[in-house]
Amino acid sequence: MAKMTYIKAITNGLDQVLQDDPKTLIFGEDVGKNGGVFRTTEGLQDKYGEDRVFDTPLAESGILGMSIGLALTGWRPIPEIQFMGFTMEAVDSVGGQMSRNRFRFSGDVTMPITIRTPFGGGTHTAELHGDSLENLFIGIPGLRVVTPANPYDAKGMVISAVENNDPVLFMENLKLYRSMKDEVPDGHYTVPLDKANVVREGSDITVVAYSAEVNEALKVADKLEKENISVEVIDLRSLSPIDDETIFASIDKTHKVVIAQEAQKMAGAGAKVASDIAENDIMSLDAPIGRVSAPDSIFPFAMAENDWLPNADDIEAKVREILNY
Amino acid sequence: MAAKSKHVVDFAKIKSTMSDPYKKPVQVIDENGKIVNQELFDQFSDDELVTLMEKMVWERALHEQTMNFSRQGRLGFYAPTYGEEASEMGIAHAMKKQDYLFPAYRDLPQLIQHGATVKEGYLWSKGHYQAYDYVRRGVRAFIPQIIIGAQYVQSAGAALGIKKNGEKDTVAYTFTGDGGTSQGDFYEGINFASSFQAPEVFFVQNNGWAISVPRKTQTAAETLAQKGVASGVPGVQVDGMDILATYLVAKEARDFVVAGNGPALVETLTYRFGAHSSAGDDPSRYRTKEQEKPWFDRDPLIRLRKVLTDKKLWDQDKEDKLVAQYKDEFKDAMKDAEAAPKQKVSDFLKNTFEVPTPDVAADIKKYEAKESK
Numbered sequence: 001m002a003k004m005t006y007i008k009a010i011t012n013g014l015d016q017v018l019q020d021d022p023k024t025l026i027f028g029e030d031v032g033k034n035g036g037v038f039r040t041t042e043g044l045q046d047k048y049g050e051d052r053v054f055d056t057p058l059a060e061s062g063i064l065g066m067s068i069g070l071a072l073t074g075w076r077p078i079p080e081i082q083f084m085g086f087t088m089e090a091v092d093s094v095g096g097q098m099s100r101n102r103f104r105f106s107g108d109v110t111m112p113i114t115i116r117t118p119f120g121g122g123t124h125t126a127e128l129h130g131d132s133l134e135n136l137f138i139g140i141p142g143l144r145v146v147t148p149a150n151p152y153d154a155k156g157m158v159i160s161a162v163e164n165n166d167p168v169l170f171m172e173n174l175k176l177y178r179s180m181k182d183e184v185p186d187g188h189y190t191v192p193l194d195k196a197n198v199v200r201e202g203s204d205i206t207v208v209a210y211s212a213e214v215n216e217a218l219k220v221a222d223k224l225e226k227e228n229i230s231v232e233v234i235d236l237r238s239l240s241p242i243d244d245e246t247i248f249a250s251i252d253k254t255h256k257v258v259i260a261q262e263a264q265k266m267a268g269a270g271a272k273v274a275s276d277i278a279e280n281d282i283m284s285l286d287a288p289i290g291r292v293s294a295p296d297s298i299f300p301f302a303m304a305e306n307d308w309l310p311n312a313d314d315i316e317a318k319v320r321e322i323l324n325y
Numbered sequence: 326m327a328a329k330s331k332h333v334v335d336f337a338k339i340k341s342t343m344s345d346p347y348k349k350p351v352q353v354i355d356e357n358g359k360i361v362n363q364e365l366f367d368q369f370s371d372d373e374l375v376t377l378m379e380k381m382v383w384e385r386a387l388h389e390q391t392m393n394f395s396r397q398g399r400l401g402f403y404a405p406t407y408g409e410e411a412s413e414m415g416i417a418h419a420m421k422k423q424d425y426l427f428p429a430y431r432d433l434p435q436l437i438q439h440g441a442t443v444k445e446g447y448l449w450s451k452g453h454y455q456a457y458d459y460v461r462r463g464v465r466a467f468i469p470q471i472i473i474g475a476q477y478v479q480s481a482g483a484a485l486g487i488k489k490n491g492e493k494d495t496v497a498y499t500f501t502g503d504g505g506t507s508q509g510d511f512y513e514g515i516n517f518a519s520s521f522q523a524p525e526v527f528f529v530q531n532n533g534w535a536i537s538v539p540r541k542t543q544t545a546a547e548t549l550a551q552k553g554v555a556s557g558v559p560g561v562q563v564d565g566m567d568i569l570a571t572y573l574v575a576k577e578a579r580d581f582v583v584a585g586n587g588p589a590l591v592e593t594l595t596y597r598f599g600a601h602s603s604a605g606d607d608p609s610r611y612r613t614k615e616q617e618k619p620w621f622d623r624d625p626l627i628r629l630r631k632v633l634t635d636k637k638l639w640d641q642d643k644e645d646k647l648v649a650q651y652k653d654e655f656k657d658a659m660k661d662a663e664a665a666p667k668q669k670v671s672d673f674l675k676n677t678f679e680v681p682t683p684d685v686a687a688d689i690k691k692y693e694a695k696e697s698k
Contacts (some may be wrong), residue, residue, distance in 0.1 A: 025489075051489065057520050062478050062513035069482025069497070072467065073425070073490060079484075092510075096472050097479065101677045108460050110679065142677050163678045194682060241682030270400060 004184040009151035010040055013158035014078065016188055018048045021076060024162060026053045028080030036178055037082060038118065047162055049220035060086050067113045068101070076112045078162055084119035084171065084288075085128030091136070092266035098167045099142035113168070114161040119147075120173040120212055120262060121294075121309045124302040125299040130174055131299045132263035137169050138240040138272065145240040146172035146193050150216040153237060156191030164193060173211045180215075196243035198250065202232035205256040205319055208247055208273055210236040213260045213292075220319060221313040231319065239269040247273060248281045256325075258290035258318050262309060265293040288325035290318045337392030344547035350594055351545040355567035356623045358631030365573055375638055377568050378629050380414040382644055384434045385626060386651040387443070388599075391450075394659055395603040400450045404431040411625030412530050414418055414438070415571025416593070419579055420498060425487065427480040427499035430648040431530070433469060435500070440464035443658035453665050454672070473505040477514025477527065483587065494583050497525040500664040503537025507543045515590065516556040522587040526578045527553070529590065530565065533620070537611035551591035554626035562603075565593030566623040596620035669696050 004012065017024050026041055032055040035042030045053040056063050060081055067077040081087050087094070098111045121130045138145050144166060148154040154172070161168040199214060200221050207217040214235045221231035232250050236242065251257050256279065260272040274289045292310045300308040353365045360366045369377075388407045394400050409431070416531075417438040420426065428436045433446045441459040446560060449456035449469060459466060470476040480499035487495050497518075505511055506529055518525045529549045533540050546552065550560035559581075563574040571593055578589040598621065599608040608617075633639035671692040676687050681689060 011450075057510075057513075059513040059517070060512055062481070062517045065475060065478025065510060066482030066485060066517055069425075069427075069479045069484070070489075071482075072479075073483050073486025075486055075489065090470050092475055093478065097475055097514055103673060104454075105457050105460050106454050106672070108457070135680060144678075158415070173436045194680075206670050241684055307696070 001183050001185055003181050004151050005178050005181045006148075006151045006154050006173070007038060007040055009155040009182070009184045010158050010172060011042060012184065013155035014041065015047070015134060016045060016155075016159055017078070017162040018044060018052060020188065022164075022254045023074060023076045024052070024078060025070065026078045026080070027056050027074050028057065029058050029082050031055060031080050035091065036080065040116070041080070048259065061093055063113065064090040064098070067115075068111065069097050071098070071111045071113055073277065076162065078114045078116065080216045081115060081117040082222070082307065083125070084117045084133050085131045087117060087133060087137075088128070094137065094143065094167070094169070095140045101139050102166065103142060110165045111167045112162075112165045113165075114134040114158070114170050115167070116158070116170045116172060118172045118174045118177070120175050121305050122175040122212070123172070123300065124305060126302070127299075131263075132294075134171060134239050135263055135266065135268040138269055139197070139267070142166065143240065144193055144238065145171070146167040146238045147173065147211045148191075148237065149173070149199075149211050150185050151180055151237075153191050153197070155184050156189050157193060157237065160190040160193050161187065163190070168193065171211070175212050183216035191237070194238045194243055196237055196240055197235045198232065198246065200231070200233040201236045202230035204230045204254060205258065205323055206232045206234060206247070206250040206254045207258045207260060207315060207319065208234045208236060209260040210239060210269065211262065213262050213310065213315070215313055216310070216312040217260055219250070220304065220316045223316065224319065229323065236269065236273070242269065242272050242314040248284070251277065251281060253282050255284055255286045256322050257285065258292060258315065258322055260310060260315050261294040262294060264296045266289060266296045268293070287322045290322040292318045338472045344551055347548040347550040347560060347562055347680040350564045351574050352564040352567050353573065354567055354628050356566065356628055358628045358635070359669060360632065362439055367570065368573065371636065371638055374629070374633060374636075377414065377418060377572065378633055378639060379647060380418065380438070381410040381568060381626050383651050384410040385413055386648045387434060387655060390652045390655040392603065394447070399659065399663070400447065400603070401452050401587060402599065403450050403603040405597070405599035405603065406431060406434055408596045408620070408624070409530060409532055411568035411571050412565035412593040412595040415499070416528055416575045418572050419575035421494065423492070423495045424465065425480065425483045425495075425497045427476040427497065428466065428469045429473060429476055429485070429500050429502070429505065430469045430471055431502065434498045436466055436469060439466050441466065443655055444661040447659055447662035448665055452531050452664060453662075454668060455665050468678070473501060474508030474514075475506075476512030476519065477501065477508075478510045478574055479519040480525060481514040481521070481523065484525035485521045487523065488523050495524065496579055496582050497523070498528065499525070500530060501542055502535060503529065503531040503533065503540045504538065505529070506549050512552070512556070515558050515588065518588040519556040519558045522584040522585070524585070525588040526575070526582055527558070527588060527590045528575075529592045531592050531596055532595045534597050534601070534612070534684050536601040536606060537545065548592060550590060550592040558590050560590035560592065562592045562594060565595030566581050566625045566628070567581045568625055568629060598624070671696055
């Protein structure tokens with residue numbers, strides 16, 4: 001057990017899977033000698049050699065396309081796309097190709113590929129770096145889309161993702177990389193890819209969130225506790241699939257829900273959660289479903305990010321609105 | 326200002342000469358059946374010449390019978406291979422069982438030569454999951470790719486996988502057409518395989534047309550063979566209507582890449598005699614009979630038939646019997662394809678994830694209930 005940042009926890013998880021399975025390969029832009037532009041793969045090439053951890057030419061479709069060929073020849077690829085905004089270049093490789101192969105070949109061909117990519121606002125990156133593009137990927141059958149919200153989950157989930165025999169889009173939050181430290185166990189452990197986590201129990205209202213918004217929700221829960229308002233916070237962890245069971249169990253208890261996400265509101269994970277509740281558990285609610293999200297504009301210019309991103313204040317306001325309905 | 330005199334760089338000269346090394350298509354027999362390179366011709370035994378002819382006759386018969394089925398409404402999407410027999414069978418003849426094949430949609434004949442069945446080809450056209458049963462039998466081939474270009478990046482990964490596995494005498498093969506060379510993935514695939522010095526042969530079957538768009542619209546480059554040079558990949562043109570030349574070049578390319586020299590690129594000069602697909606494409610909208618004529622004169626079967634007939638290795642009777650025999654086999658294959666089991670949506674759902682997600686699991690139940698009625 002050691003205190004680790006979110007990013008070090010991922011590095012530690014990658015180290016573990018490289019050690020456990022000689023067929024795992026890490027590759028992408030700058031992941032070798034440089035250890036990644038954020039140092040997520042730091043030290044791994046030195047430890048496992050250039051055959052296992054290597055740089056590629058600069059081309060995202062090439063990186064994810066070659067992952068398919070490597071998987072076909074028996075390898076377990078862990079490609080990195082340097083920023084989630086760059087995944088736009090490789091949508092066919094993900095949606096048109098790797099995610100369809102289990103289906104195409106009736107299970108005879110599997111694609112155990114984990115695509116790691118950093119995303120998320122608040123770090124004032126250049127355009128098309130921090131965009132939350134999960135809304136684009138959660139509509140792809142055959143693809144799992146997951147994102148950890150803390151260091152413990154980051155390590156356990158990256159190990160689960162690599163060990164999973166289907167393609168997984170593993171989204172790493174840029175802002176959380178170095179802003180969060182937590183106790184992380186040594187060695188091998190896993191965190192399930194499809195189980196939401198009740199990170200804080202409460203009885204008056206449920207806030208469903210993921211990634212950095214989980215921390216914003218926890219701030220709200222802390223603050224409202226002083227007013228004797230008990231907020232339950234659920235970290236989705238997985239955006240595709242959504243773990244409805246955990247959400248329904250919570251709202252059956254609290255009867256109120258607010259769904260918070262950093263991404264735009266249109267066609268996203270929050271919309272799926274709201275739709276699942278509306279379809280299957282609406283009678284548990286005694287107030288409308290509350291939504292907190294970024295507005296449906298293009299991801300903003302860096303200097304305006306903080307005006308655009310939803311934060312604890314936005315969640316608090318929505319929680320109060322739903323509580324007072 | 327300096328006086329206007331010599332160019333600093335003579336771009337015009339570079340442009341006018343840059344394609345020169347690539348504009349020498351390898352040829353063994355010309356369109357009149359004349360042996361133009363005796364030394365290369367002498368590499369073939371009589372048996373091998375007959376085998377190559379038989380393969381082209383097989384592909385032509387497959388095309389004819391498949392078009393019949395298509396007209397009868399018994400097939401879905403089919404991309405005619407008429408005219409490309411030398412290119413496709415010449416390359417297929419150079420492949421070995423252990424090679425990985427990444428075909429595109431017009432490459433079903435090579436896929437079948439590599440171990441898929443005609444029945445599977447028909448099921449692919451009709452849209453049935455058993456089309457891909459060849460993988461279950463250990464045939465090293467991917468799907469006939471629809472997203473043109475994707476096969477280039479995927480096969481580059483397979484070539485790297487072969488190299489990392491330490492498999493000797495094994496290559497990845499992929500195909501596209503002249504239109505495919507315009508895709509970004511085309512270049513990315515060649516460049517990746519080159520960067521990794523992986524064992525791959527990239528084929529461009531330049532049949533002159535991407536549906537209605539002529540080759541010259543795809544690029545101002547004079548050849549497609551030169552498309553490799555920017556990635557450090559040697560390229561060559563071959564007369565794709567000459568199966569002897571195509572086979573020898575494909576074999577040479579294979580020998581070169583398995584020796585660890587990195588990938589190679591081969592452009593076969595061929596022609597799509599028919600439509601782009603059996604689904605409503607009408608070539609008379611975009612090309613004339615006069616434009617087609619010189620290519621029909623280069624029909625790959627005519628020239629080898631003449632050579633073999635002169636050598637008393639072939640006659641029309643033999644060919645007619647073969648065609649009849651092949652067509653009977655294709656008819657049987659079609660019957661088998663038509664007897665394929667009804668597909669179940671519940672099976673598709675079961676093959677979406679290894680461990681079904683809750684939504685998928687619920688759908689499996691729903692569809693199993695429907696299907697049991």
